[in-house]
Amino acid sequence: MSEAVALAHPNFALSKYWGKRAGPGNFPAVPSLSLTVAGFTTRTRVRFDASRSFDHVVLDGQEANGRTRSRVVDLLDRLRRAVGEERSAEVISRSDFPVASGLASSASGFAALALAAVHALDLDWDESRVSDLARRSSVSAARSVFGGFVELTEGAPGAAEDEMLAATPLASSGHLPLCVLVAITTEARKAVGSTDGMRMTLEHSPYAGAWLEEAPKLHARLRHALLARDFTRVGELSEASALAMHATAIAAGVLYWNGATVAVLHTVRGLREAGIAAYATIDAGPHAKVLVRPDDVVRVAEALRATAGVLRVIEGRIGEGAKLLPAGTHP
Numbered sequence: 001m002s003e004a005v006a007l008a009h010p011n012f013a014l015s016k017y018w019g020k021r022a023g024p025g026n027f028p029a030v031p032s033l034s035l036t037v038a039g040f041t042t043r044t045r046v047r048f049d050a051s052r053s054f055d056h057v058v059l060d061g062q063e064a065n066g067r068t069r070s071r072v073v074d075l076l077d078r079l080r081r082a083v084g085e086e087r088s089a090e091v092i093s094r095s096d097f098p099v100a101s102g103l104a105s106s107a108s109g110f111a112a113l114a115l116a117a118v119h120a121l122d123l124d125w126d127e128s129r130v131s132d133l134a135r136r137s138s139v140s141a142a143r144s145v146f147g148g149f150v151e152l153t154e155g156a157p158g159a160a161e162d163e164m165l166a167a168t169p170l171a172s173s174g175h176l177p178l179c180v181l182v183a184i185t186t187e188a189r190k191a192v193g194s195t196d197g198m199r200m201t202l203e204h205s206p207y208a209g210a211w212l213e214e215a216p217k218l219h220a221r222l223r224h225a226l227l228a229r230d231f232t233r234v235g236e237l238s239e240a241s242a243l244a245m246h247a248t249a250i251a252a253g254v255l256y257w258n259g260a261t262v263a264v265l266h267t268v269r270g271l272r273e274a275g276i277a278a279y280a281t282i283d284a285g286p287h288a289k290v291l292v293r294p295d296d297v298v299r300v301a302e303a304l305r306a307t308a309g310v311l312r313v314i315e316g317r318i319g320e321g322a323k324l325l326p327a328g329t330h331p
């Protein structure tokens, strides 16, 4: 038996990836820049075992089946094909936060899975290869392999399916002090997964072309503001990227927001009018994430808790990349 255990944190995109490039290989259509978030963790153990006849996948204590299982098996198959491995595996994974609700559980999940699977097979792969393996299952997972502020470009147009595309670390966690307050607005799973939401957006939104043209420009400005350590610009551009992504999706009928998501947007505007630098970002789900300076955490968290429909507020800090845990650790 060969096994390894890894942990990874989710990441929240400041400039959003929304839309896949046409053709095979799971390449993003636009570049993105994210923040890896400590305070939320997925732990995954992968064990290749010659006595198994099929892959066994257990997520959060429940045996996975259907599409959830096949996405895990696909990653294992890609790795097995790449290195000539024939054994089946057992995958046990646990996340300490709500999954499938726009809190980036696929990012932390596939980053931890890729790292654990590569090390269970004792492969001498660097982080870029692990990031590329994770990206083939979930684009945003490529970014969770690294800590701090992380960039993923859209790669070379027309790249072949087997061409490598990995995320790269852009700045360390200490580069720009900020916290993310996550306003949880429901305990339910989202109705439309991000892959379907993106496909519907690109196929049906009258603004899809505008998004594909605008997203790289927003990304370049945000990258510049981040490297200049300009918190206000980073916040403004992050909110602009999220609103542009959602406006494009909403025009295709893809609506992830609930009433509390909108209420948080108003709270954040009110805070800014009162002189507090707070900026919202929203992913493929109804929760809102608010970027604030560390000194403003208490005041902003209080305002978010007082917002109608917000169930609770979780504080996230800038986190490190995926890492291995000692053998024998139970997820």
Ligand code: PMV
Binding pocket: 011, 012, 013, 015, 016, 017, 018, 032, 104, 106, 107, 138, 139, 140, 141, 194, 195, 282, 283, 284
């Ligand atoms: O990579 P996926 O399928 O988890 O999609 C992520 C999409 C967003 O979270 C909305 C944006 C992003 O860049 O993470």
